[in-house]
Amino acid sequence: MERIKNIPIKLTLFAFILSLYTLIAFHKPLLDLVLECVERDLNGWIIVGSIALLTLVVNFMVYYLLLYLCRLVGKIVIALTLIANATALYFVNTYEVLLTRDMMGNLFNTNVSEASGFLSFTPIIYVVLLGILPCIYLFKRKVEYGSLKRLFANVGVSIVAIAIIGVANMGNILWIDHNAPRVGSLFMPWSYIANTVRHFHHQAMINREEIPLPDAEIIDEEPKVCVLVIGESARRANFSLYGYERDTNPLLRGDSVKIYNAVASATSTTMAVKAILDHKPTGNKLYEILPNYLERNGVEVIWRSTNWGEPPLHVANRSNLAALRERYPDADARYDGILLEGLKEEIESATADKLLVVLHTSTSHGPTYNKKYPEAFERYVPVCTTVEMSKADHKELINAYDNTILYTDYLLHSIIEILGSVERNSAMIYISDHGESLGEGNIYMHGMVSASMAPREQLDIPFIVWQNGDNREVKELEEVGHYHVFHSVMDYLDIRSDIYDEEKSIFN
Numbered sequence: 001m002e003r004i005k006n007i008p009i010k011l012t013l014f015a016f017i018l019s020l021y022t023l024i025a026f027h028k029p030l031l032d033l034v035l036e037c038v039e040r041d042l043n044g045w046i047i048v049g050s051i052a053l054l055t056l057v058v059n060f061m062v063y064y065l066l067l068y069l070c071r072l073v074g075k076i077v078i079a080l081t082l083i084a085n086a087t088a089l090y091f092v093n094t095y096e097v098l099l100t101r102d103m104m105g106n107l108f109n110t111n112v113s114e115a116s117g118f119l120s121f122t123p124i125i126y127v128v129l130l131g132i133l134p135c136i137y138l139f140k141r142k143v144e145y146g147s148l149k150r151l152f153a154n155v156g157v158s159i160v161a162i163a164i165i166g167v168a169n170m171g172n173i174l175w176i177d178h179n180a181p182r183v184g185s186l187f188m189p190w191s192y193i194a195n196t197v198r199h200f201h202h203q204a205m206i207n208r209e210e211i212p213l214p215d216a217e218i219i220d221e222e223p224k225v226c227v228l229v230i231g232e233s234a235r236r237a238n239f240s241l242y243g244y245e246r247d248t249n250p251l252l253r254g255d256s257v258k259i260y261n262a263v264a265s266a267t268s269t270t271m272a273v274k275a276i277l278d279h280k281p282t283g284n285k286l287y288e289i290l291p292n293y294l295e296r297n298g299v300e301v302i303w304r305s306t307n308w309g310e311p312p313l314h315v316a317n318r319s320n321l322a323a324l325r326e327r328y329p330d331a332d333a334r335y336d337g338i339l340l341e342g343l344k345e346e347i348e349s350a351t352a353d354k355l356l357v358v359l360h361t362s363t364s365h366g367p368t369y370n371k372k373y374p375e376a377f378e379r380y381v382p383v384c385t386t387v388e389m390s391k392a393d394h395k396e397l398i399n400a401y402d403n404t405i406l407y408t409d410y411l412l413h414s415i416i417e418i419l420g421s422v423e424r425n426s427a428m429i430y431i432s433d434h435g436e437s438l439g440e441g442n443i444y445m446h447g448m449v450s451a452s453m454a455p456r457e458q459l460d461i462p463f464i465v466w467q468n469g470d471n472r473e474v475k476e477l478e479e480v481g482h483y484h485v486f487h488s489v490m491d492y493l494d495i496r497s498d499i500y501d502e503e504k505s506i507f508n
């Protein structure tokens, strides 16, 4: 027995075994996803086979190169990826997540209280069985590394195989273009490595010193408050205010609100929230965002969020979910109602003439829509409770989603009630960050592709305005967007500067 172990294994076979193991142990979610996205015909099976083969060949080639060129260091690197693969697989299986850039950001941004929820026994089993055990084999097995000639032969054959797979799928370009972000996000270990790098690169980009905007002037002393509510994944089509057949806005219906058709300029939360707070499309550049700009120029700003992904904030009075939980221990921290706790008192105790309140909500965020509203708002039943949206009953999925809109209706109405009871003139502007796909064309959620390629459901968002006191006249506009927020808020609060764009204000 000992002797058999000591016979060195050829590197070609060794790399193949490791790659085959990686395919079998870690790629069931990938193959399941691909199976969901293809027709069950010959071409569908070609796609499935190609992706399995591609995974096998790419990992074989990389393992071979790593081991040949780096020997023990190569083994250590592969061992680390096996352990990381096992951890990633646990997350994918348990939370039905894709390992996209946003998701890696989510993991790195998860605060300790949330992370402790992950520290159960199951991930340890994953890591030990799928990560550490194969590492024992990886380190114990003696390897015959072979010649440089064999290295070239193996890499050459791998590249030819990849090329053949590519040619065989020439006709599937559209399918690949459409599904690559999701499918690629389950390709281990490359998905999480690449997306972690992309996440930190993105963070570095947005954490740069922001470019200041020209100083602004407050042109009168009339006490006013503007509440900007940033919605999450709320799509226009499911608001009865916009003609949805279900009465999902029973409260707002009686609130004499003004509605606009808005189109999102991005489909991921991070990009969309930046756009809402920016004065114009700024690409990767970081200009002073609305709350930072207004606070610097004498406006009092309150920022409350149960969500994440906003650009760097320099507002003194800001509370994330953890802070709100601490401030209001009796409130139910599971729902966005916590954003309104003590808000009236906070508005009333403001001393500056102009007050901006930003509430960054999270209500319609999937996949578990049924967990985003209190029981009293479960009007449409039965609701989908699975996180596997594609396997959910479509009607149940819509029911759960519509209940989140019903809860949003309640939240906005509650804000209107609060504003109606304070001394200041007030306005509320509600806009969603982006819409949501609920199975149209087999697409779910949002943010998988850039805005230019995104389906309408992810782009068509509500923009709802309400005012109290000395109401400003509002414009009739066919379509508005994220960038109308900045200038409308400036206009409403009587703030002027060189970057103020009257065209982009909804007020006359």
Ligand SMILES: [Zn+2]
Residues within 6 Å of the ligand: 232, 233, 268, 269, 270, 433, 434
């Ligand atoms: Zn979002």
